[in-house]
Amino acid sequence: MSETYYLMGMIMDFHSSSAEDGYFLCSAILSSGAGAPPNRHMNDQESFFIQKGQIEFSVGDEIITAGPGQFVKVPRGEVHAFRNATDQEAEMLILNVPGSIHENVFRICGTKLEPGSREWPSPEPELDMAWVARVCAEEGLEIVG
Structure with missing residues (x-):
């Protein structure tokens, strides 16, 4: 699988498909x-x-600052968020099981890039967060804040 999307300041490369592999x-x-x-x-x-x-990361009431080699697991149903709080790029792997929620949201809301692209879109695509919240809700992901 080779798909690349830009969404909310992130370039994401898809490595698996929830429909084919049972995880995203x-x-x-x-x-x-x-x-x-x-x-x-x-x-x-x-x-x-x-x-x-x-x-x-914020996971429930806990704040976690994670660096290279660290793993952060979010309990199912727990309110969570994350952000790169530095002035440098950061990289991570994101695993969702079974994953169709995230795969669908990233595809619908994201801007498709050339596979493997590392070029930040310019200008940055505008994003209507009310629309994103509706898409997320339809897919089973609740934006809390």
Whole structure:
């Protein structure tokens, strides 16, 4: 599988398909300040493996700053968010099981790039967060904040 999307300051390469593999795995490059708003989902288990940089996670009431080699697991249904709180790019793997929620949201809301692209879109695509929240809700992901 070779698909690349840009969404909310992240370039994401899809490495698996939930329909074919039973899980969704993507790698993500996060620009400075990029991340996901507080959200929760009951049907996807989500985990992150940091490869480069520092990423700040909120999982429930806990704040976790994770660096290379660290793994962050989000309990199903727990409110969580993450962001690159540094001025450097960060990289991580994102694993969702079974993953159709995230795979669908990234495809619908993201801007498709050439497979394997590392070029940040310029200008940055505008994103209507009210529309994103509706798409997320339809897929089973609740934007909380």
